[in-house]
Amino acid sequence: MTDNKSKFRISEERRRILLVEDDIINQEMIRESVSGTYDLIVAETGEEALTIISERYETLSIVLLDLNLPGIKGIEVLKIIRSVPAYSRLPVIVMTSDSEAEVECLSLGAIDFIPKPYPASKVILARILRTVELFENRDILRFTERDHLTGLYNKEFFYRYAEQLDLYHKDAPTDAIVFDIIRFRTINDRFGKTHGDEILKNIARKALDIVNEAGGIVCRSYADKFMIYCPHRADYGVILNALSVPLGDGENHVRLRMGVYSDVDKTLDIERRFDRAKMASDSVRDNLASPIGIYDNSMREAEMLADRLINDFSAAIRDKQFVVFYQPKFNVRGDEPVLSSAEALVRWKHPKLGMVISPGTFIPLFEKNGLIQELDRYVWSETAAQISDWKKRLNVSIPVSVNVSRIDLYDPNLTDRLLGIVKANGLSVEELLLEITESAYTENSEHIVEKVEKLRKLGFKIEMDDFGSGYSSLSMLSYMPIDALKLDMQFIRSAFGERIDTRLLEAMIRLADSFGVPTIAEGVETAEQVSVLKRMGCDIIQGYYFSRPLPADEFDKFIKFKQPVFV
Amino acid sequence: MLTVEKLKEYGADVEKGLSRCANNESLYLRLVKICIQEISADALGAALKEGDLDRAFEVAHKWKGGVNNLALDPIAAPVCELTELLRSKTPGDYEILHGDILKETAVIASLMN
Numbered sequence: 275m276t277d278n279k280s281k282f283r284i285s286e287e288r289r290r291i292l293l294v295e296d297d298i299i300n301q302e303m304i305r306e307s308v309s310g311t312y313d314l315i316v317a318e319t320g321e322e323a324l325t326i327i328s329e330r331y332e333t334l335s336i337v338l339l340d341l342n343l344p345g346i347k348g349i350e351v352l353k354i355i356r357s358v359p360a361y362s363r364l365p366v367i368v369m370t371s372d373s374e375a376e377v378e379c380l381s382l383g384a385i386d387f388i389p390k391p392y393p394a395s396k397v398i399l400a401r402i403l404r405t406v407e408l409f410e411n412r413d414i415l416r417f418t419e420r421d422h423l424t425g426l427y428n429k430e431f432f433y434r435y436a437e438q439l440d441l442y443h444k445d446a447p448t449d450a451i452v453f454d455i456i457r458f459r460t461i462n463d464r465f466g467k468t469h470g471d472e473i474l475k476n477i478a479r480k481a482l483d484i485v486n487e488a489g490g491i492v493c494r495s496y497a498d499k500f501m502i503y504c505p506h507r508a509d510y511g512v513i514l515n516a517l518s519v520p521l522g523d524g525e526n527h528v529r530l531r532m533g534v535y536s537d538v539d540k541t542l543d544i545e546r547r548f549d550r551a552k553m554a555s556d557s558v559r560d561n562l563a564s565p566i567g568i569y570d571n572s573m574r575e576a577e578m579l580a581d582r583l584i585n586d587f588s589a590a591i592r593d594k595q596f597v598v599f600y601q602p603k604f605n606v607r608g609d610e611p612v613l614s615s616a617e618a619l620v621r622w623k624h625p626k627l628g629m630v631i632s633p634g635t636f637i638p639l640f641e642k643n644g645l646i647q648e649l650d651r652y653v654w655s656e657t658a659a660q661i662s663d664w665k666k667r668l669n670v671s672i673p674v675s676v677n678v679s680r681i682d683l684y685d686p687n688l689t690d691r692l693l694g695i696v697k698a699n700g701l702s703v704e705e706l707l708l709e710i711t712e713s714a715y716t717e718n719s720e721h722i723v724e725k726v727e728k729l730r731k732l733g734f735k736i737e738m739d740d741f742g743s744g745y746s747s748l749s750m751l752s753y754m755p756i757d758a759l760k761l762d763m764q765f766i767r768s769a770f771g772e773r774i775d776t777r778l779l780e781a782m783i784r785l786a787d788s789f790g791v792p793t794i795a796e797g798v799e800t801a802e803q804v805s806v807l808k809r810m811g812c813d814i815i816q817g818y819y820f821s822r823p824l825p826a827d828e829f830d831k832f833i834k835f836k837q838p839v840f841v
Numbered sequence: 842m843l844t845v846e847k848l849k850e851y852g853a854d855v856e857k858g859l860s861r862c863a864n865n866e867s868l869y870l871r872l873v874k875i876c877i878q879e880i881s882a883d884a885l886g887a888a889l890k891e892g893d894l895d896r897a898f899e900v901a902h903k904w905k906g907g908v909n910n911l912a913l914d915p916i917a918a919p920v921c922e923l924t925e926l927l928r929s930k931t932p933g934d935y936e937i938l939h940g941d942i943l944k945e946t947a948v949i950a951s952l953m954n
Binding site for chain 1: 860872912
């Protein structure tokens with residue numbers, strides 16, 4: 275077993291030499307010179323040599339070629355070896371007494387000469403060893419610098435060659451371009467990995483054609499991601515079209531996404547330049563209609579801000595920099611609007627940036643990296659404490675809705691956590707309303723429905739947030755366990771936009787009503803909107819018409835002044 | 842019995858010949874025997890008799906490789922001279938050189954007994 279194992283190691287394999295020589299004396303001398311180090315295969319004619327090479331070229335380390343052979347001459351054998359790409363890695367040492375043949379053989383690709391009469395055995399062996407080592411190192415280098423699938427440079431060598439290009443073209447405007455295949459994984463799933471690999475190879479060929487024609491270098495950085503470093507150009511759309519190879523279904527072409535950092539700043543290191551191209555590509559991630567992103571500094575500023583906010587997050591939670599604001603919701607079913615509840619909205623009072631960071635910036639960021647879970651729990655606790663405070667100080671119970679993010683719904687301890695917060699603040703479950711976005715329902719809806727059902731059984735009231743923003747159908751209402759439907763703010767805005775068209779809005783309110791689900795309209799700003807929504811049968815209205823979101827102490831005053839209108 | 846001493850005495854550059862055989866004496870002596878047997882078979886004489894100078898060149902060239910590598914200098918001199926004449930097809934008395942070669946071959950063959 276151990277023997278087999280050691281035999282299977284490349285390092286344990288003896289290198290093989292093909293000696294093409296018809297003379298027995300020469301054969302025996304070479305055999306004696308190399309047999310301690312190499313296995314020797316002998317071919318006595320050019321024809322025999324070519325047959326052996328065609329069968330065993332992958333495991334031959336070197337060819338020692340006599341020029342004066344019976345049949346096909348050595349020169350012809352050398353020409354054939356050099357004309358077949360598969361044999362290109364095979365070094366050939368020519369053996370001849372004819373010094374005039376040296377130039378011709380070298381120009382045909384021979385790597386070295388062994389003169390006749392032969393030098394001493396040790397000299398022959400040393401020359402062979404050196405040549406084999408050189409070629410193996412060259413092969414290793416080639417394997418290291420190339421991506422095996424496409425033959426393009428790999429990322430590391432690409433960066434080094436890009437730096438070399440800069441040395442020779444310091445002042446030439448240059449572009450850093452990245453591109454990848456949109457939903458490449460599904461291509462592999464649909465057509466198989468072999469076909470996926472063919473697509474990558476086709477794209478690599480096209481990319482190589484482009485840089486061969488216009489200058490520059492290209493690499494496959496990993497998977498379906500490619501990078502180009504080339505003289506500045508403006509026709510990125512043309513490149514993208516040229517790279518969009520057929521998909522294999524006979525109808526479609528692959529869809530590519532491209533990010534361009536145009537006319538790069540060469541004081542930046544090469545990796546940063548491609549980071550910027552990548553940023554530009556990310557900016558068009560979900561934009562199939564316009565798949566080319568061009569880098570501008572705002573992208574970098576946004577990314578730097580994002581990094582800063584992520585870094586500052588823990589301190590913000592610890593130091594209570596996140597402040598909960600409350601926006602009232604009014605029941606408009608009666609003659610007079612009646613304050614029925616509020617929505618908790620988080621703001622960040624950053625010690626250095628102040629309140630300028632919009633929740634529209636940090637909430638999607640924290641949703642993306644999972645920090646939203648910690649922020650949600652913080653808001654739930656702060657809100658519950660505030661409801662409790664109002665109950666104690668003002669003797670009034672105001673239910674407040676808090677956001678439950680999609681990721682929270684996968685927390686196995688969600689119900690215990692919410693119950694714990696409610697209990698710790700002496701509240702009933704109906705006082706902490708839970709808002710779950712429509713999109714959370716559409717993703718893995720079976721699991722979400724089950725989770726929401728559980729919360730409802732415990733007595734929590736569920737409001738479906740942002741309804742109308744996602745891709746859910748109205749029929750969802752028939753099986754979704756919810757207690758209220760919040761119409762998406764954008765939906766309200768477009769209904770009351772330049773061309774007022776409230777038909778869809780009205781239909782949705784009526785439909786919700788027919789399922790016995792009250793509707794909440796948010797983002798309502800004018801008396802006219804309130805009046806129309808009320809006429810349509812909307813139950814609850816939230817928006818600047820009644821009040822902007824208020825910090826808790828201002829909401830205090832609001833409660834005191836509006837006390838008469840409370841139920 | 843052929844020995845390296847006898848070959849040295851004959852005028853062969855044995856050190857050089859041996860260095861091409863990784864100093865393996867028995868191999869060297871075996872190759873000398875092969876070389877002498879081949880020359881003794883006299884394919885060159887047959888080619889010259891038939892007037893086939895191309896064939897004669899091929900044989901002489903092969904002999905030249907053998908005797909040079911084995912450093913059999915006394916025989917190498919006429920072999921090389923004849924090879925070059927045949928290569929360029931220079932008219933000359935090939936038979937004299939051919940005879941010299943056979944004489945030297947006979948000397949070495951006698952060392953084997």
